[in-house]
Amino acid sequence: MSAEADRKGGSPMNPRDRHDWRLFRGDGVPRRVEMPPAPPWRRFDGGDQEAPGGEQAPSASGPAGPAPYLISPEHADVVNAALHLRRPLLVTGSPGTGKSSLAQAVAHEMGLGEVLRWPVNSRSTVQDALYRYDAIGRLRETALTRDRGEAEPDIGSFVRLGPLGTALVPNERPRVLLVDELDKGDVDLPNDLLTVFEEGEFEIPELARLPEDQSVVEVLTARAGERATVRRGRLVCEEFPVVVITSNGERDFPPAFLRRCVRLELPTPDEGRLRAIVTAHLGDDALEEVDQLLDAFLRRRAARELATDQLLNAVFLRAGGMDVTADGLLEAVLHRLGGAV
Template identity: 70%
Template sequence: MTENDGWRLFRGDREVRPLEFPAAPPWRQFGGTEPGRRARHRPYLIGRTEADVVSAALHLRRPLLVTGHPGTGKSSLAHAIAHELALGPVLQWPVNSRSVLKDALYGYDAIGRLRETHLLKERGGPEPDIGTFVRLGPLGTALVPRDRPRMLLVDELDKGDVDLPNDLLTVFEDGEFEIPELSRLPDTQAEVSVLTHGTDGERVVVERGLVRCREFPVVVITSNGERDFPPAFLRRCVRLDLPDPDEERLRDIVAAHLGEEALSGVDDLLYAFLNRRAPGELATDQLLNAVFLRKGGMNLDAEGLLDAVLHRLGGAV
């Protein structure tokens, strides 16, 4: 083994060598205290001006529309707010081209209920509880009436259907929605217990099919700017554009995640990163990856190390 060769976990020589894996980067550590959830209370640096915009959205009970290039910390901001304000686990709705509003509000397993009804009738049992087949989505769970709001992250809304922002307007304005499958039930079934979004198995009672919040949830909506939103939607949001971090902020980010000692001997990485970075082409976490590998003894020069982990985010691979 050559000097500084210990970082090579895989060598491609087909020799079996059981080993103890080294510690993962802080941002890739799993196994939080709550089942099914990663620990997300990691360092998050934000300027005073940007923090004031967040506070304005909180005061106004308006969704915060966060824009910026990939890797500027848009999604992480939601986790930082939830941690600092003790709002509990973040409810996440990752939007894609097939996303519709109903999926975020609730799901109803009609086929499962029909199947269960037939099975119970054959055995002479009672009709199954409809609440067993209704589960609130992330937005629906965020609107459950509580004394303290929940945090909802609507991630990459610009990837959704062009009509989706307008579909959200009524729910955001009214702070409520109806579950028709429950509102049509007789008065004897006015209250139905349904599951909420998440892995904790929480159930809440829905009265006459209406879910209406007491405190409007803290809503963070992220966008990579792939398309514009309707003026009516923008008017109802507080907008925050996160800038690309400069050299000083990059140093602060590295120190916050990896410690002050990580700044020693990484000037070449910072210089190469800043030289390579064009708007929207590189993300801050890519620099963190390079610094972490340098700390672990990866014996490549700055250009070679950055070539390994800094692939441009635009264009072909």
């Protein structure tokens, strides 16, 4: 079957067999184009998917599930220390060392369900991560129900727990919380987290002020369709969550915060580990395409910051028939991460 026939609805072809990989030609001629299979880490099927930046293979659609997270026994022992101590795990390392995907690996291996994610930025606050109260929405709904002669809406429908608040909901099994790139937050954010991490509880003042006959309130959580019970405005965890905090080393954290964390520094993958990562994500056949690209990647990484997923992108394109080493294309894929673009 020709490439054109495949684009018009024929059976799917392996990217390796597709000679005409140019979906967009820039000639202004409209044509029907069938998109080829996406990289495993860019497939959106409604399940938990991991970006390729880490060393964990993407979730598979088959019964085997995701491939093992590639981590040394020494580093796995550090993770276990944090689990036993019920302390947050502070994970640092260069881009592409598997910091964020470690939380997914722990949740998958321990059967702890969906990872709660808190991506931190300069505007992030502990308050927002704990809960949000929609006072304006409640006021509007209350006015509408009064006009219709109906009962006022329950306040719990206007309180939604954030990822940190949801992680502290009482549960027999701990939840997994990923606090991603904490160093991008405000300088006071780590200290603001100390009280919550130490006490394992927090107060919702809007609910604490309610009369005694309304002391038990069902609120929304960060998980769709899930509700949590809050008594007298306080939520106290039963099992401290598995907290994985990532940092790119852009800022130092205060000693009081560091003292309460177990620290894990993930090393930059060497050539052997990079080959293992490529195999885990793209299979053994991908190694046939990796030698030249791996050499180029290692040379460029020695002079500037690169991430492992950039190598994976290059290998995937090469396997699909692209001449990734062509002028401009290799630079577009293996571009530097730091400095002006």
